[in-house]
Amino acid sequence: MATKSISAEFTKGFWDENPVFRQLLGMCPTLAVTTAVINGIAMGLATSFVLIFSSLVVSSIKKIIPSQVRIASYIVIIATFVTMADRFLAAFFPPISKNLGPYVPLIVVNCIILGRQEAFSSKNSIGRSLIDALGMSCGFILALLLLSSIRELLGSGGILGHQILGSWFKPWIIMILPAGAFLTLGLLLGLALFIESKTKPGR
């Protein structure tokens, strides 16, 4: 772990250890909020905020947390930042907060965040944890953007409210329904593995 260069630490979250496509973590918000790109972006940013600040706090006080109660401590730290994000969205972006509904408070049980604290921040320096958190956040936002773009484009014929496909296009209602989320993510996972098997022979 420690031998990795700073840039490798940052970029591993993009593809090699992408939280959604490779580690299959944080599936609930990924599937639930990606009906529209704007929701995906909001969710991605909120999760990143929580992930980055929790990593910062956990890595700076890792020496004083007794290992028996570390999970509980992490959860309290995470829950504090989730509360901040939730209140912030509710105060400044009420419509988005309404769209995301219970999924903002649910960031607290997002396995990506707890997973990174346990697997990385509790063992590495503040700087490295910060870079790791930034990389993972980018990977997560990337995955949300990809999924929400596909779903919004096919589900409504446009992205961010701008009509892209012409009037000949009949929106696929299924893409906005829960079923569309499962199908799209399943096919994307298959695609990711397919690319992986083509680019890395011998695996």
Next chain:
Amino acid sequence: MELLAIFISAILINNFVLHYFLGICPFLGVSKKIDSAVSMGLAVTFVMTITAVVSWIINHWILIPKKLEYLQIVSFILVIASLVQLVEMFIRKASPPLYQALGIYLPLITTNCAIMGLALLAVLKEYKFLETVIFGFGSGIGFTLAIVLMAGIREQLELADVPEPLKGAGISLIVAGIMALAFTGFSGMIK
């Protein structure tokens, strides 16, 4: 009548897995065999019902009178974590066979977002006490139904010829998608 509507809608229409996308991790992780899926479903139903009761009491007797609603997230997650621990200790003493059957699934429930989601959704929907309990129990049954169906399909999938890149999570998600599509047929059954 109202209660019956909440119960049925929690099982079929607003199914936790297929409609709210809550509890996807165990849904994908513990659905390889029907036996373990049933155990997981029972454990979740059990904890969900208790969580519904406890979170309602905390919210209505402590947080709302003291105007501390912003502490909901922190207090719910702590309550759920300690509750699961408590339930585990209680079952181990009271009913060793049940403890054997639930096995490692009980501690895993702490990180199950379905439980946290249940506490938050019950608050969001402004359910009264009895409604919250019915909602919790129904949601648990709904989760069990989804995970057992999924396990049944996956046992058959073992024999199917699935394209290499889709093996594992990919095909499971596609199957879940088709199930979700089937379940949308129930919507409109109850207004």
